Amino acid sequence: MEARSGSAPRDLAALPKAHLHLHFTGSMRHSTLVELAAERGVHLPDALVEDWPPHLQATDERGWFRFQRLYDIARSVLQTPGDLRRLLRETAEDEAAEGSGWLEIQVDPSGYAARFGGLTPTVELVLDAAREAEAATGVGIGVVIAANRTRHPLDAKTLARLAVRYTDQGVVGFGLSNDERRGRAYDFEGAFRIAHRGGLLAVPHGGELLGPQSIRECLETLEAERIGHGVRAIEDRRLLDKIVDRGVTLEVCPSSNVGLGVARTAADVPVRDLFEAGARLALGADDPLLFGSRLVRQYELARADHGFTDEELAELARQSIGGSAAPEAVRKRLFDEIDGWLARPQAGADA
Known part of the structure; x- marks a missing residue:
């Protein structure tokens, strides 16, 4: 079956996929931010309006x-608890509209604990809200508890122990976020050891604002199974080969990389080079609230700026699911649905 010249490409919002790099507050709809700010009397700077x-x-x-x-x-x-529930419900609705069958949303409960009664009540509220959103939308949701690089490593150990307590209630991974320049990965080895022993995926950020050495620490010291961003692995071929050999998934966020100045344009984000080197990739939106685009846009950029064919885009979707903590039944269903997406002819194609 060959497509006619100029035929419409397949709908990327209909491509089943997993979203593995999305931060909690950063997933909020802009309209919700503006509405809640008005209700709560929070002044928003022009940059957010x-x-x-x-x-x-x-x-x-x-x-x-x-x-x-x-x-x-x-x-x-x-x-309020209702605000958090609304955020997760709306996020899941947006994910469903973009073809996500599985979402792993990352949250540092320390940023909310003072308002919601402490770390444990905050985690339990987020998990309960995730279950509600999952039931309402059909999108499977796992929660990644993330430590903050700018805080003391002992705080990270506290969060790791807390995360392990809820592995049977929806916590699937343990992360490390914030400015790489202000907290080296090796300082958090103890927290990740706790997470590993508890059966959680290790998913630290690395290779965004710093180069290959930051990724190497995540890989060797934290035994990362996924790395948030990781795009600067392209600067060190031996490191990239190790990532490929170990089957580590890189959570690549093109719009975020441009928004933060890591890359000049989306075409400069090395999506194609990483893919052709054999690295497993999971495209992510990072913080749609601040970067202005969600998950489908990242696939659109791969198509438009890196020349990904529909078969290659389907492979990216498969890799996102393969790198996730989704249950086996969810994986199988999504893999089958990807095959179905590819089997459908492009609009305007000859039968």
């Missing part, structure tokens, strides 16, 4: 501080 999405550049300390400040302002509108 008239000038949204904000113009960001976080490759220096000042730029990262501005990014973090906007994120903290956005988080401040989430003031």
Whole structure:
């Protein structure tokens, strides 16, 4: 079956996929942010209203501080349990509309604990909200508890122990986020050892604002099974070969990389080079609230800027599912649905 010249490509929102790199507050709809801010009396800067999405550049300390400040302002509108439940329900609705059959959403409960009664009640609230959102939308949801690089490693151990307690209630992984320049991965080895023993996936950020050495620490010291971003592995072929050999999945977020100044344009994000080197990739939106685009847009960029065919895009979707913690039944269903997506003719194709 050959497509006619100029035939419409297959709908990427209909391509079944998993979303593995999405932060909790950063998943909020912009309209919800504006509405909740008005209700709660929270003043939003122009960058989150008239000038949204904000113009960001976080490759220096000042730029990262501005990014973090906007994120903290956005988080401040989430003031009641109902707000958190709404955020997760709307996020799951958006994921369903974009073809996600499985979502792993990352949250640092420390950022919400003071408002919601402590770390444990916060985690239990998020997990309960995730179950509600899952039931309402049909999107499977796993929660990744993330430690903050800018806090003490002992805080990370506390979070790792907490995460392990809820592995049977929806916590699937343990992460490490925030500015790589302010917290080396090896400082958090103890926390990740706890997470590994508890059966959680190790999913730290690395290779975004710093180069290959940051990724190497995640790989060797934290025994990462996925790496958030990891795009700068392309600068070290031996490291990239090790990532390929170990089957580590890189959570590549093109719009985020451009938004934070890691890459000049989406075409400069090495999606094609990583893919052709044999690395397993899971495209992610990171923080749609601050970068202005969700998951389908990342697949559109792979198609438009890197020349990915529908067969290759389907393989990216398979790799996202393969790198996830989704139950086997969910994996099988999504793999079958990807085959079905490919089997459908393109619009305008000859029968």
